[in-house]
Amino acid sequence: MKRFLVRISIFFTVGFFLLYGIGELFLRYPVFAEKIGYSESWFRVYKIASRSKEDINSEILYLGDSGAGQMFPYTEQKHYLPINGAILIPGQYILASNAIKSNPNLKSIVLIANPLSIAAKFEDSFTCNNFVKPFYTKENLPHFSDLLLKKVTIKPVTKFYKYGFVKLLPFSDIDYFNQQPELTILSDISLEYTRKLVALCKKNNINLTIHSGAVDIKYKEKTNDWTEMKAQIKKEGLTEVFRGFFENMKYYESNQFITGQHLRKEYLADFKAYILQNQKQLVPKN
Amino acid sequence: MTVQDVLSQFNEIFIDVLDDEDIKLNLETTADDVEEWDSLSHIQLIVAIENKYDIRFTASEMESYRNVGEMCNGILNKLAAKV
Amino acid sequence: MLFNSLEFFLFLPIVFLLYWFIVNRNLKLQNTFVLAASYFFYGWWDWRFLSLIFLSTISDFILGILIGKTDDQKIQKRYLYLSFVVNLGILIFFKYFNFFIEEFSRLSEAIGLNANYSTLSIILPIGISFYTFQTLSYTIDVYKKQLAPTNDFISFAAFVSFFPQLVAGPVERASTLLPQFLKKRQFDYTKSVEGCQQILWGFFKKIVIADNCALFVNDIFGYYEYGEVSGLILLIGAVLFVIQIYADFSGYSDIAIGVAKLFGFQLMQNFNFPYHATSTTEIWRKWHISISSWFRDYLNKPLFFYFRHWGNYGLIIPLILTFTIIGFWHGANWTFIVYGLIHGIVMSIELFSKKTRKKIRKKIPKWLNSSMGWLITMFIWVFTCIIFRAENMTLAVNYIAAIFDNLFVLDMTQVTSRIIFQSLLITLTKGKVLFLLILFMFVIEWIYRKYTYGFKLNFKIPFLNWVFYYSILLLIILFGEFSQQEFIYFQF
Known part of the structure; x- marks a missing residue:
């Protein structure tokens, strides 16, 4: 028994240091991790998100969901940073806040997202891999509100995810999904972090525009032309930031999408031009 | 009929059903000792034996035989009961 | 948990x-x-x-x-x-x-x-x-x-x-x-070490092999409903699924048996390298043994006994009935019933061709016979596993038909075909060498096929064992796929 315990302890101690080392290495030098072929899905998000701390050399920054990423792919330009909808509005907020800090010249931020991505609730199966693991770090902790922190650590063990090496551990993710259908009004955290985003931009003198991504026509009927969301935005006093959001919403037929919110390739150029044109009108010229 | 008589008749049945000329049964032989003797051929053996001696086994009798010897004795008992 | x-x-x-x-x-x-x-x-x-x-x-x-x-x-x-x-x-x-x-x-x-x-x-x-x-x-x-x-x-x-x-x-x-x-x-050092080896190997099979395969399998089987995937990709998807279920099921069993060993219990071997089998009958003796033998002892045997005077029907009926029920045990869906039914039929055919196959066996070299047997067995297994995986029978039949429809046409104008094919290529070339990992698993299991689990390291120099342990640990960390994935088993 003693022999077994000694050996297993040695195994885990060495394993721990090995893991700790790899964790620190990967988080600090994502490129290195990429080179040796580490491409866990949370890490891909982490890698793109870490670019928000770099100098983007542009006055405008594009954020958004994966639908926006089709038109503004992060592989093309440094100031294209749409990742996906599952990083939630808190994720977008952290990206914006990093970018503002490291880019004094930044003048506007355009968030392009499907209304469903904007509404997205925290309680979803994708949240762990796309938001919690990549964004819940000691460094980002000041950006976490009490409500958000409470949701992240709903299971006590998730507190450990703060530490880099724990993210590497071979455990299945926490499934935050709560059996509720997807929301068509802003979730609690979306609301809180949209407010925070507005305040952040105001403080730093930055124009914030929210533009809708392509929307499947079936949602127009389903949500009664977004009546509830519109009312909610009015009630919560967010009309200013959502100016033009519903007016410029462009609908497509279901068969014009590959899956869910992703347009077929042939419609992308057209929709991108449409967004750029609207954005010109929305962003006041200085 | 003695146990040895039954055993030699058994051997023929086994060779016939399992299609293996090399089978040499003794009283201690079990299913593990004969390569082709699985649960399926076991049933075929039973059917062949039942037809030859015109007797019927019950399921629990079948379960209780652990080797060829016990099976031979079981048959002798049944035949004795018949007469 | x-x-x-x-x-x-x-x-x-x-x-x-x-x-x-x-x-x-x-x-x-x-x-x-x-x-x-x-x-x-x-x-x-x-x-x-x-x-x-x-x-x-x-x-x-x-x-x-x-x-x-x-x-x-x-x-x-x-x-x-x-x-x-x-x-x-x-x-x-x-x-x-x-x-x-x-x-x-x-x-x-x-x-x-x-x-x-x-x-x-x-x-x-x-x-x-x-x-x-x-x-x-x-x-x-x-x-x-x-x-x-x-x-x-x-x-x-x-x-x-x-x-x-x-x-x-x-x-x-x-x-x-x-x-x-x-x-x-009583605590037993050797058994506990074996348990740890088995747990480690089980995690490797589950997290590295099964979950990575699942990414593609889910994509291919999911997109298929849109009718957008070409035959070759569908076939790759089916083969990956066959690898996935083996790695998932047997990986889970390895962990379970390993954990039990740590507590001084010996559980039964559940998988005896089923993909080395050269007939469907043999696969079922080696696949998910605890369940297949349960049905053999408590259902098939009594049925055989009951129908024993029905001649050939007395063999076919119990076989088909048992395997249909084994199929149904996996879930409340016609796909599982059909999956079991086909295996029952195949095994009946194998039973009645026993003598013919024995004659053939005597005429051709041993390696040819076993590789032919293996190919036929795996062919049947792959196609029945498509039925096992599909959401319903219509999709299963369409899937199989589509494989044969355009097996060698890789139509790159199909959007999803291209996406999946590209992501496959990326995975294969860009470090995340799924193909090599799968090969690694099967080679290791082939080496240790005589044992009750596929990773019974016993090098004379203990240092070598440790090198292997840490290598597996590293493989799990670097190449494992940890998104929310439950063991497929749990659904049953």
Whole structure:
């Protein structure tokens, strides 16, 4: 028994240091991790998100969901940073806040997202891999509100995810999904972090525009032309930031999408031009 | 009929059903000792034996035989009961 | 609690230490502790369904004693049937109720009745197909007098709910596992090291192989509904699924058996390298042994016996019936029934071609015979696994038809075909060498095929063992796929 315990302890101690080392290495030098072929899905998000701390050399920054990423792919330009909808509005907020800090010249931020991505609730199966693991770090902790922190650590063990090496551990993710259908009004955290985003931009003198991504026509009927969301935005006093959001919403037929919110390739150029044109009108010229 | 008589008749049945000329049964032989003797051929053996001696086994009798010897004795008992 | 969860990583060492250092003084305490730990393990997922395990436990405990008390065969039989009613009743209600209702109303509509039966929203309690069969085996064995009924409720309840194998097997027989609860366990260094090896290997198979394959399989089977994927990709998807289910099922069993070894228990071998088999009959002797042998002993044998004077039909009927039911055991869907049915038919054909195949075997070289056998077996296995995986029979048939329709046409104008093909290529070339990892798994398992698990390292120099342990650990960390994935087993 003693022999077994000694050996297993040695195994885990060495394993721990090995893991700790790899964790620190990967988080600090994502490129290195990429080179040796580490491409866990949370890490891909982490890698793109870490670019928000770099100098983007542009006055405008594009954020958004994966639908926006089709038109503004992060592989093309440094100031294209749409990742996906599952990083939630808190994720977008952290990206914006990093970018503002490291880019004094930044003048506007355009968030392009499907209304469903904007509404997205925290309680979803994708949240762990796309938001919690990549964004819940000691460094980002000041950006976490009490409500958000409470949701992240709903299971006590998730507190450990703060530490880099724990993210590497071979455990299945926490499934935050709560059996509720997807929301068509802003979730609690979306609301809180949209407010925070507005305040952040105001403080730093930055124009914030929210533009809708392509929307499947079936949602127009389903949500009664977004009546509830519109009312909610009015009630919560967010009309200013959502100016033009519903007016410029462009609908497509279901068969014009590959899956869910992703347009077929042939419609992308057209929709991108449409967004750029609207954005010109929305962003006041200085 | 003695146990040895039954055993030699058994051997023929086994060779016939399992299609293996090399089978040499003794009283201690079990299913593990004969390569082709699985649960399926076991049933075929039973059917062949039942037809030859015109007797019927019950399921629990079948379960209780652990080797060829016990099976031979079981048959002798049944035949004795018949007469 | 899942094996590959952070909770279990904390749970296991705590339970292990308490088990060997605190409650090791006497047997009763040890068993009570195992019982408590097991209920905690299960209750972590949903404590309400503990009541079902408890119901199954207490009814078979009492019925076992009652059977032992009487000599009247008729009364014993009645108790046996009661156990069937309780256990299969629980199973049928929670797993198959909606299926039967839906099929029944479809049938009544077909014959012109205006039927509108409402279904219930029933959650499938995890592991229900496993523990109900385990308790059933106890009552059957007691009825057959192969096991004396126990008066020790704690040990019996611990046997039913033993956490390593509670939710996804191996389904143990009362006659082999229960006696292990009745005598005190002693710590065994060699067995524990073996257990750790097996756990490590199980995690590798599950997290690295199965979950990575699953990414593609889910994509390919998912997109297929849009009719957008070409034949070659569909075939690759089917082969990856075959690898996935093996790695997933056997990986899970390895972890379960390994964990049990740490606590001084020996569970049965559940997978005996099934993909080395050269006939479908042989695959079923090596695949998910605990379940296939359960059905063999408690269903197939009695059926064979019952139909034994029906000539050839007496062989075909029990085979097909048994395998159809094994298929149905996997889930309430026609796909599983058809999957089982086909295997039953194939095995009947193999049975009646036995003599012909023996003649062929004598004429051709051994390697040719076994590789031919292997190819045919795997061909059937791959295509029946498509049925196993598909959402419904229509999709399954379309999937198979589409493979043959344009097997060698890689139509890159199909958007999803291209996306999947590209991501496959990226995975294969860009470090995440799924192909090499799969090869690695099969090579290692081939080397250790004579043992009861595929990673029984026994180098003379201990240092080499450690090199391998850390290599596997690194592979798991670097190439494992940790997105929310449950073991496929849990659905059954």
